[in-house]
Amino acid sequence: MIITLLLVFGAISSRAQENELMLGVRAGHNVAFGGFAALSLETNLTFGQCFNIRGGAQYSTIGKTTLEARPSYVYNFSRGSLSVEALINYARLSSTNNLAAGAGIAFSSKWVGGNAGYYYRVYGGAGGRVVEPFNIYYELYANLLPMIDNWDLQLVITNNDIFELERHFQPSFIAQSRYYLGEHVGLSLGVGCKPAGMFNMSADYYQSYIKLGVCYRW
């Protein structure tokens, strides 16, 4: 909650060059929990030339609340940008608290982008504590319509889609698009699926979802 308030406050008060706030809903099916829906608030804020923070909060009907923040230092060059980022993800599912912290690098260009890094996860509750010290996060995406200013279409493979920080052998496959109706207001639409058992070499269906969002940028 504190992270969310800070991000929202930051969004309102910042004099950043390009900022975005998005209200999103996600609906889907998961083999462990059945049908689910989730409501999220996401922000992406830029401070000056070099600093950026993205993150937000999500509540899902599977009984999970997630907060995430990724501050980064960005180096812009002629063909794109390279950044160093930190990652903090907190989730509460049922009676279990799940905290992950990490760091990595991200890059973006006209056609492709992605990130890669390391994170450390600890989860538990009254019953004890479990540490997962050796996780890698990664994302690779392709921009299919880089020539159109107000329309993005991306294909993504990632284990760190926002609010879903997975073990490294558990990637999601996502197709997502964002269309800006005017200078400030846009719509986003995405579909994703997450198989289980890929690294067992016996993959199976685990989860699929659709996500919709309304964005405001300034």
Place this chain on the structure above:
Amino acid sequence: MLQMVKRLLSIAICVAAMSGCNQLDLAGLVMPTGEGVEKRFEQSQSMKADMKAGVVDVQSDYMFYVCADPHIHTTYNNLGIFNNALRNDSDAAFGVILGDCTDTRSNLQTYMGAIKYNAVQHRYNYDIFHILGNHDLFFNGWVDFKEIIGPSVYWFEVAFPEGKDLYISLDTATGTLGSKQTQWLKSFLINNRHAYRHCIVLTHTNFFYTDRTQSSSGNMPIEESIALIDFLGKQKVSLVLQGHDHYREDLTYDNVRYTVIGAISDEIEAPEYLKVYVSSDKVDLDWQLIAEDTELQ
């Protein structure tokens, strides 16, 4: 982290090489190469009435043998040693093999030969319960497994004069329980757990990812793992026996003991198996290492 990346790369190269020899089923990286877990659960349900695999009669304190990941290919020295020890031990009640019985589909008959009862060599014809592993599914291996061994999801009782213990075999070979198995497990334990002294869960895929040994294989998605350990804790499960990782792990979470048994395959550096002693107030583990030069008699 660099070490981990190197390890992943070397595994990727080995995987590519081995897929050329029909050992690793690369198609399984992206889709089920046979029936998915929902179908396997349905078929398991139809194979046994109430999914009950049987009753083992014992005294109230008893012991059983368990091993994991024999990965039978052409040789079965270590699994043979396990089989001989089990079948000549008057204190044992039964045996359990926690999946990856074979390295790939065509080796199931060799595996069955390794664990068979031989009246000349063995004193006791104990039951051995088999768990399905991901390697057992390579190249649609489920077709052979269900025909020769049987269901992947089942339960059995160990009955003694004062009561009984419950054992549940889960199908986690594709990294998830799936919808139907999850619902069945929840309903079955909520309705039946109170009738048993101990409940012991048997699974191939391990739930936790606490060290670097797991980089070559996968667990379940994190949300499913957390939901499962939360539920097993509430149901006061005594012990969860797991394989898949090839390295020993033993931790207790929410009063449930989660134990991963290292592999018993002939290729592994430190093959091992486990004797589990069950009594009224506790479950004790006695690790058995197979010395490097021990040969099957």
